[in-house]
Amino acid sequence: MPHISPKDFFRPLAVGAPTPLREIPARPSRAIHFFDPSNEKMAAKVPGMVSTVDVLLGNLEDAVKADRKVAAREGLVRIAQETDFGPTQLWTRINALDSPWVLDDLTTLVPAIGHKLDVIMVPKVQGPEDIHYVDRILAQLEAKAGLERPILVHAILETARGVANVEEICGASPRMQGLSLGPADLAADRRMKTTRVGGGHPGYLVRQDPVDGDIEGPRGIFQQDLWHYTIARMVDACATHGIFPYYGPFGDIADVVACEDQFRNAFLLGCVGTWTLHPKQIAIANRVFAPSVADIRHARRVVAAMGDGTGAVMLDGKMEDDASLKQCLVMVELAEQLAAIDPELRAAYDAIEVDA
Numbered sequence: 001m002p003h004i005s006p007k008d009f010f011r012p013l014a015v016g017a018p019t020p021l022r023e024i025p026a027r028p029s030r031a032i033h034f035f036d037p038s039n040e041k042m043a044a045k046v047p048g049m050v051s052t053v054d055v056l057l058g059n060l061e062d063a064v065k066a067d068r069k070v071a072a073r074e075g076l077v078r079i080a081q082e083t084d085f086g087p088t089q090l091w092t093r094i095n096a097l098d099s100p101w102v103l104d105d106l107t108t109l110v111p112a113i114g115h116k117l118d119v120i121m122v123p124k125v126q127g128p129e130d131i132h133y134v135d136r137i138l139a140q141l142e143a144k145a146g147l148e149r150p151i152l153v154h155a156i157l158e159t160a161r162g163v164a165n166v167e168e169i170c171g172a173s174p175r176m177q178g179l180s181l182g183p184a185d186l187a188a189d190r191r192m193k194t195t196r197v198g199g200g201h202p203g204y205l206v207r208q209d210p211v212d213g214d215i216e217g218p219r220g221i222f223q224q225d226l227w228h229y230t231i232a233r234m235v236d237a238c239a240t241h242g243i244f245p246y247y248g249p250f251g252d253i254a255d256v257v258a259c260e261d262q263f264r265n266a267f268l269l270g271c272v273g274t275w276t277l278h279p280k281q282i283a284i285a286n287r288v289f290a291p292s293v294a295d296i297r298h299a300r301r302v303v304a305a306m307g308d309g310t311g312a313v314m315l316d317g318k319m320e321d322d323a324s325l326k327q328c329l330v331m332v333e334l335a336e337q338l339a340a341i342d343p344e345l346r347a348a349y350d351a352i353e354v355d356a
C-alpha cells in the first residue's frame with residue numbers, strides 16, 4: 001500500500017480542478033439507458049426520452065463498430081449540446097483504457113460537454129491504477145475547461161482481476177460513484193461456459209434428492225443465479241465505500257420475465273439500478289428498483305410501531321426490533337428519493353394508509 005495522507009485524498013489532482021466530493025449523492029438511477037450516439041435513428045429519440053428514464057448513457061465502447069467510434073463521440077457531443085436533460089442524468093461509457101480511442105474520448109468530451117456529464121463509465125477496470133489514470137486526466141481536463149463540479153467515475157466489473165481488486169477499485173478515488181456488473185466480458189475473461197449476456201443458464205442448477213432411491217424418477221430442479229457471487233461482492237465493496245452497485249446488461253430482450261427476475265435479484269441483494277438496452281426494459285427497471293406499495297406500507301407500520309426506535313414489538317406475529325426498523329428505513333428513504341422525481345410513485349406511496 002502506498003502511503004497517502006487521508007487529507008490528500010480529497011485534494012484536487014490538478015491546479016484549478018473542482019474540489020472532490022466527500023459524499024456521492026444518492027440520485028435515483030433505476031435505469032441507465034444505453035444509446036448509440038452514432039446511430040441517427042436512436043439519437044433522434046434521445047430528447048423524447050428525457051424525464052422517462054433516470055439516466056441516459058451515450059455508449060462509445062462495445063456494440064459501436066470500430067469505424068463508427070468517431071461518429072459516436074461526435075454524435076454524443078452534438079446530442080449533449082442540443083438537449084436539455086432536466087432531471088435526467090447524462091452518462092457516457094468511454095472506450096477501454098487499452099484502446100486507441102479512449103484518450104480522444106476524454107479530451108473531446110470533457111471540454112465540449114463536461115458541464116453536462118454526470119458520470120463517466122470506465123469499462124474493463126482491472127485495478128485501482130486504472131481509476132488513478134482516469135482520475136488525473138479528468139482533473140487536468142476539468143481545470144482546463146473551468147468546470148465547477150467534478151465528473152464522477154463508474155467502473156464496470158468485467159474481468160477476474162477487477163473482481164479480485166473490487167474493494168481497491170471502489171476506494172481508488174473520491175470520484176468513484178459506483179460499479180456495474182459486466183456479465184458478458186466477465187464470463188469470457190473467467191472462461192465461464194455461458195454464451196448468454198447476463199441471466200441464468202439451464203445447466204447451472206441444483207437437483208432435488210431422488211425419492212425412494214429412484215435416481216431416474218421425477219426430481220425437481222432449481223436454476224441457480226450465475227451472478228450471485230459477483231453481485232454480492234460488488235454490493236459489499238460499494239456499501240463499504242459509500243458508492244452504488246448496479247446490475248448490467250440483460251441481453252435477451254424478448255424474455256421480459258427472466259429479465260425482471262434478474263433485476264429483482266439484484267435489487268433484493270442491494271443494487272440501486274440496472275442497465276437497460278431496450279425501451280421495454282426501462283419499465284421493468286423502474287418497477288423493480290422501487291420499493292413496492294406493500295413494502296412501504298409494512299415499513300411505515302414498523303416505523304410507527306417502533307416509537308423511539310429501540311426495543312421490540314410484535315406485528316402480525318413477527319418480531320420487529322431496532323435492526324428490522326433500520327431495514328424498513330432503507331426502504332422508506334429510497335421511496336422518498338424516488339417519489340421526489342416520479343409523480344406516479346409519489347401518488348402511489350401517498351395513497352398508502354397505515355393502521356398501526
Ligand code: GLV
Pocket residue numbers: 062123156158181182183184185186197248249
Ligand atoms: C458489459 O459490458 C458486459 O460485458 O457484460
Ligand code: MG
Pocket residue numbers: 062123158182184185
Ligand atoms: Mg463489457
